[in-house]
Amino acid sequence: MRKLLVGLLLVVVSERLQAQELLALIDNKEENKKAFVSNAFKSSRVINGHSIEFLGKGVLDVRILHRFGELNSGASNLFGLDEANMRLGFDYGLSNRLMVGVGRSTAGKELDGFLKFRPVWQSTGPGSFPFSIVLVTGVTIGTSPWSDTSHKYNFSHRMAFYNEVIIGRKFSERFSLQVAPIFIHRNLVALASEENDVYAIGIGGRFKLSKRIAFVADYHYIAKGLDKNIYKDPLSVGFDIETGGHVFQLHFSNATGMNEKAFITNTTGDWGKGEVRFGFNLSRVFTISKK
Template sequence: MTNHFLKLLLLLLCATAAKAQETEDLLKLVEKDNPKKEFVKYAFKSSRVINGHSMEFLAPGTMDFRILHRFGQLDQGYKNFFGLDQASMRMGFDFGLYRNLMVGVGRSTFKKELDGFIKYAPIMQAKGEGASPVTVALVAGITMNTQPWADPTINNYFSSRLGYYYQVIVGRKFSEALSLQLSPTMVHTNLVPVHTQPNDVFALGVGGRIKLTSRIALTADYYYVANGIEKGLNYNPLSVGIDIETGGHVFQLHFSNATGMNERAFITETYNTWSKGEIRFGFNLSRIFQIKKHKPSM
């Protein structure tokens, strides 16, 4: 009887093992047909293209210390050393909070502006089951002019120093070599410089990146301003640059007709044009610091 019991137990164990193997094989087939969702990274090597925000986000727990530096106009010639005797800059600190959420603050010499923003992506480009072919990011920002009042003898209001911008970024990394995005933007300025300029300005931004080598890429961004452009006074901002990746740094050399380096400034107050050679050479330097250890999600 003992022998019969052992034989029966052995048969049951064999059957259970075979069933487990069959289940495992089926699960492998299902995973192969429906691969795990994997988010697409490095559409851009920075959270900004050149002037404007990119579809890219900082990793959680990291800080991006950014210096944006732009010299004077090249067409001023040798008397101003082709613009190198002048400079405007923005220094910023951006923080990655979650995979799809980041914030940042900065200070510019142009109009001595302080600025801050929050960027959130409800949809992120990914591969696999339930994946999205594009990233959709939302950006909201505020700027504050800290210059002395032009006329201190009249009633001046703190709200007159403020401006706001709201932006939707729709972008896609098409391949390792090509990324493109569109950025519809609205800028509101509480106090405009001239009465003919509207308080609300609408623009459509286009940004792109073409990877040339493992460490070098060509980048560009352009904003078509739909209203608020006065002929001969202000123009659409266009910037073209080269990204050079060196370990933890991203160094960018670029040319632009814009002086300001936040959305309110470069969209509504670009007073130079490429057609007349009123171009500024500059560079952006980005250094990433790990300020909090991130625990990977399971």
């Protein structure tokens, strides 16, 4: 009887050791598996500019963006809250690496659309890459009536185009940073002294403060193409607040426009003079098709 018990004990110990070895092998395989990094930003936009983040395949993002008036407009204008500009947008994920979007802004009555592609995705494990590379191309179309009715304009005069390359990295669970050189071409400019081509460099970052709140900022330096005595570099700072299926963002910005052509080439507000606007971005996602 004693030999039988000892034999059974040895069998149990042997089986347990083999199970532990098997689990260790599985864990090692999981550790050596390539994994893509997600949630560098909580939205496909930092504040104004595109982020390196994408929607999932079959996901629709309905975006409502508001910019109120300038804070220095005084108490009679309720520090800008008596007026507002708005953009309504619809972004859709065609795949985890490709998305499209359209929108319409009240400022300039502009329609806009873009295509966004991620050829390189930050990852860990074998064959990993330390950062993401995203390509964005877009078009805007102004629909406001021409102020000078004596001149003959073509439909192409209403159009502008932009292209950008975003290089970004999620450094930790708390901190993400990206940089984006941007080229904008306007078929028509307001003054003969202005250039049709504008070059800018965007910088965006996110720092997570708590489980549901993060500080975000984006800044676009105008390198060439605009008179810096008139136009200013757009700077926006704010907070992302996650509320279930919503991402609610509160921010301050000297930009009025809410597409790349608008906020890069039309910003005249000066932070130093209080020409800053309070605003919010509301993002709500819906799963349209099965993954």
